[in-house]
Amino acid sequence: MADQLSLLLDSATRFPLPNGLSFSYGTSGFRSDGSVLGSTVHRAGIVAALRSLKTGSTVGLVITASHNPVCDNGVKIADPDGSMMDQSWEPFANALANAPDPNSLAQLVLQFAKDEEIPLGGGQSAEVLLARDTRPTGETLLEAAKQGISSIIGTVAIDMGILTTPELHWMVRCWNNGTKATESDYFAQLSNSFRSLMELAPNDNLNLDTVEKKLIVDGANGVGGFKLEEIKKNITGLEIDVRNTGKEGEGLLNEGCGADFVQKEKFAPCGFGLSDLGIRCASLDGDADRLVFFRLIPNSNNKIELVDGDKILSLFAIFIQEQLRLLEELPARLGVVQTAYANGAATDYIKNLGLEVIFTPTGVKYLHEKALEYDIGLYFEANGHGTILFSKEFLSQLDSANRELSSKLPGSKKQKAASRLVAVTQLINQAVGDALSGLLLVEAILHNKGWSFQKWCDLYQDLPSRQLKVKVADRTAIVTADAETRVVKPAALQELIDIETAKYTHGRCFVRPSGTEDVVRIYAEAATQDSADSLANSVAQHVNQILGSDIKT
Numbered sequence: 001m002a003d004q005l006s007l008l009l010d011s012a013t014r015f016p017l018p019n020g021l022s023f024s025y026g027t028s029g030f031r032s033d034g035s036v037l038g039s040t041v042h043r044a045g046i047v048a049a050l051r052s053l054k055t056g057s058t059v060g061l062v063i064t065a066s067h068n069p070v071c072d073n074g075v076k077i078a079d080p081d082g083s084m085m086d087q088s089w090e091p092f093a094n095a096l097a098n099a100p101d102p103n104s105l106a107q108l109v110l111q112f113a114k115d116e117e118i119p120l121g122g123g124q125s126a127e128v129l130l131a132r133d134t135r136p137t138g139e140t141l142l143e144a145a146k147q148g149i150s151s152i153i154g155t156v157a158i159d160m161g162i163l164t165t166p167e168l169h170w171m172v173r174c175w176n177n178g179t180k181a182t183e184s185d186y187f188a189q190l191s192n193s194f195r196s197l198m199e200l201a202p203n204d205n206l207n208l209d210t211v212e213k214k215l216i217v218d219g220a221n222g223v224g225g226f227k228l229e230e231i232k233k234n235i236t237g238l239e240i241d242v243r244n245t246g247k248e249g250e251g252l253l254n255e256g257c258g259a260d261f262v263q264k265e266k267f268a269p270c271g272f273g274l275s276d277l278g279i280r281c282a283s284l285d286g287d288a289d290r291l292v293f294f295r296l297i298p299n300s301n302n303k304i305e306l307v308d309g310d311k312i313l314s315l316f317a318i319f320i321q322e323q324l325r326l327l328e329e330l331p332a333r334l335g336v337v338q339t340a341y342a343n344g345a346a347t348d349y350i351k352n353l354g355l356e357v358i359f360t361p362t363g364v365k366y367l368h369e370k371a372l373e374y375d376i377g378l379y380f381e382a383n384g385h386g387t388i389l390f391s392k393e394f395l396s397q398l399d400s401a402n403r404e405l406s407s408k409l410p411g412s413k414k415q416k417a418a419s420r421l422v423a424v425t426q427l428i429n430q431a432v433g434d435a436l437s438g439l440l441l442v443e444a445i446l447h448n449k450g451w452s453f454q455k456w457c458d459l460y461q462d463l464p465s466r467q468l469k470v471k472v473a474d475r476t477a478i479v480t481a482d483a484e485t486r487v488v489k490p491a492a493l494q495e496l497i498d499i500e501t502a503k504y505t506h507g508r509c510f511v512r513p514s515g516t517e518d519v520v521r522i523y524a525e526a527a528t529q530d531s532a533d534s535l536a537n538s539v540a541q542h543v544n545q546i547l548g549s550d551i552k553t
């Protein structure tokens with residue numbers, strides 16, 4: 001134990017906490033300006049090493065700040081099944097990140113290891129897979145993570161290189177399952193399952209030829225674009241043109257491009273223009289875990305028609321439901337998980353399909369956890385982060401049904417439905433929302449259904465909405481309940497929100513503190529755009545008055 005203590009003290013001395021800063025494991029890990037994150041990433045390395053020792057399995061650590069500006073960076077930890085680190089460890093991660101000096105850091109580690117019965121001292125080995133996105137601060141931060149990891153005796157760090165966040169989560173999951181886990185295995189799994197699903201399109205679908213084969217993808221000048229360039233080499237039946245790949249001269253990461261920009265601004269990303277009218281387009285975020293689709297609106301100065309996470313979710317739900325209906329001998333409990341940001345029209349649409357819709361607070365760690373409770377759990381945030389989870393029991397029943405139908409009724413509708421579901425389970429990332437696998441699944445489903453982009457857009461009409469953010473003195477003064485739809489503190493604020501909302505037809509409004517930025521977010525929905533704008537503005541004024549601040553859009 002003396003060795004362990006001196007190793008920790010020595011390592012921590014090289015990564016002092018910057019003066020006057022504090023860090024918090026927020027909606028999606030630690031995030032800040034990349035230049036101040038050395039100590040945080042080093043300490044996240046220690047947390048990951050301990051997590052691996054505790055679980056007796058390999059865990060992951062990704063250095064990314066997703067859709068944030070290029071100067072930001074961040075770090076998050078993946079659990080052995082590829083999901084986000086168990087929330088019960090976040091308080092320890094926070095305490096460690098803010099430990100004022102090496103001594104208190106070492107004491108925190110020793111005490112936590114004792115409380116959690118984590119075997120220190122090298123008796124047990126541990127393993128952490130590492131990856132980073134394309135940010136310039138990534139390389140130095142990766143080194144900090146490696147040093148943090150190796151300050152726990154017996155832990156090995158394996159650098160998997162520059163990857164999308166979902167690739168790393170997928171690799172951790174496969175590594176622990178003992179299945180193939182390299183990047184080329186990931187590419188092969190995506191292209192093979194995409195091919196299978198495309199080939200399973202019904203022959204009697206007369207509309208198949210009318211589906212536009214061309215797709216233009218905005219890579220946000222991040223890691224997703226050049227990974228898609230690799231995947232597309234093995235794909236037929238779809239012509240993919242990748243823009244904003246991050247190559248020299250193509251622009252800065254997430255600047256005027258990427259899924260967050262496209263979804264929030266409802267404008268085409270840079271590099272897109274008039275010549276793309278009528279063509280189906282998609283946008284990834286900086287670490288390729290978010291996906292939205294769009295199409296340029298003629299004569300509108302690059303405004304777009306947006307297909308967000310809610311509509312991707314709806315498309316997936318319809319497709320899964322259709323296959324299950326053909327396979328009535330395979331009962332499955334389907335759950336659809338959304339957050340309060342889901343458009344009201346989307347929720348109504350999914351409920352009208354007869355599906356169960358559940359709401360959780362913002363942040364995929366909450367949605368993912370809920371989706372795991374179903375045989376098939378579909379979840380998406382409106383901003384395009386989501387996936388479909390299949391329970392182990394369902395996967396094994398599906399596998400048996402597929403084998404039986406393939407031998408007894410080959411080529412039948414039932415057999416094809418089972419094979420389609422099998423292909424979906426292989427194509428969609430089971431660890432975390434993945435823009436690249438989601439994109440291929442959308443394309444394969446549109447092809448199977450013979451649906452044009454227009455048909456997909458027309459599933460339902462989004463209710464007009466508006467999002468505002470307000471910077472306040474202390475955003476934690478706002479406490480919410482009921483999946484963030486109601487403010488419980490300060491109580492007067494909810495009463496004011498209720499009074500404002502009642503003034504509008506189809507009015508809905510909620511307020512919550514962001515988990516990734518120092519702001520309070522306001523979301524409003526109403527029958528017209530003017531009403532949504534006005535509702536959001538008046539509630540922002542109330543937030544302003546009660547908590548003191550300036551309104552930002």
Ligand SMILES: CC(=O)N[C@H]1[C@@H](OP(=O)(O)O)O[C@H](CO)[C@@H](O)[C@@H]1O
Pocket residue numbers: 027028066341362363364381383385513514515516517521
């Ligand atoms: C309104 C919104 O888009 N919120 C985003 C944003 O969280 P906030 O806690 O709202 O800052 O970033 C999260 C991480 O990417 C994402 O999960 C979430 O949906």
Ligand SMILES: [Mg+2]
Pocket residue numbers: 066067285286287288289290
């Ligand atoms: Mg992201």
